Amino acid sequence: MSFIHHTNTPREVVIHNPMLSIVFERFGMVSTTNDVPLRRIDKRQCPDVNFLVEVLRAFDQPDGFDPSRFHNFSTYIILDYLYRTHRYYVDKRLLEIERSIDSLTLAYGQDHPLLTLLNNFFSAYSKQMVKHIKLEEDTLFPYVLHLVELVETPGMERADSVFGNYQLAAFAGQHEADELDTQLGNLRQLIHDQYPELTGTFPFMILSSQLDAFERDLYIHECIEEEVLMPRAKELERQAFG
Ligand SMILES: [Fe+2]
Ligand SMILES: [Fe+2]
Known part of the structure; x- marks a missing residue:
């Protein structure tokens, strides 16, 4: 039984689990001061509150992802979430992590081997993420919308x-191979193993919590793409082309 319901306010939801503020952010909501129950949120801000509730619940579950919770939502609502989340990653999450790396540079100097590791990782990772998103928005998503129209x-x-x-x-083979979520967990583990003396420091703890939240976010995002959108697209393709 989940704590989160459409009668809760965003503020109650983030008191229950502070990490969930990142879900509200992509809908342009400042959750810590928002006392409007979810069911009364304006459609222009969030097109389907029941979908938002399911996403919040997915973030709130410590493990696993249940695609059946998303089967009743329209393809448009699913794509709205995916597009919105892409913008949020590029405009906010990647920049936040870059800022944390800057803070670590100020604290330890750019010649520290950890900074070399982080800078090399993030310049490659950011490029890979932008390419991954572009591929989805240039090909997969328009193709799925076309299938919906055809059917x-x-x-x-x-x-x-x-x-x-x-x-x-x-597309599916390439998509799974990118492993955008697990790369962040691996990086966090590598730093813990190689630089244990830094893991208790304030700038590192900030970076570590950002990586942790982003990994969870990406895991759910990729699950929605692979376990909700893709099976639906295959079914639409079957209906459209036989
Ligand atoms: Fe995506
Ligand atoms: Fe993806």
Whole structure:
């Protein structure tokens, strides 16, 4: 039984679990001062509050992800969340982590081997994330929207010229291989193992909690893509093309 319901306010939700503030942030909400029950949040701010409740519950569960909790939501609502979350990662989370690395540089100097490790990791990781997001937004998401249109609009022609021989199966293989979430956990573990003397310091603790929250966030994001969106896209493809 989950603590989180649509009768709770964002402030109550983040008192229960402070990490959940990052879910509200992508909907433009400052949760710590928001006393409006979730069910009364404006549709322009959050198009489906029940979806938001399920996402908050998924973040709040210590492990596992249950895709069946998301089966009743429309493809548009799922894509809205994914697009919104991409923007949030690029505009906010990556920049926050960069700032934490800057604080560590101030504390230990850029010649410290930890800073070399962090700078090398993050310049490659940020590029990989931007590429991963671009691929989804340029190909997968428009393709899924096209499939929805095809299935819902009798007589509509397949837009071969736009999507060519696009294949969901090929996309899925590449998508899983990126492992954006587990890379962050591995980095955190590596720092713990190699620089145990730094792990109790304030700038490191901030970075560590950011990596922890981002890893959880990405895990859920990728689960929604792989276990909710992809099976639905395959079913739509079957309906559209037989
Ligand atoms: Fe994504
Ligand atoms: Fe992804």
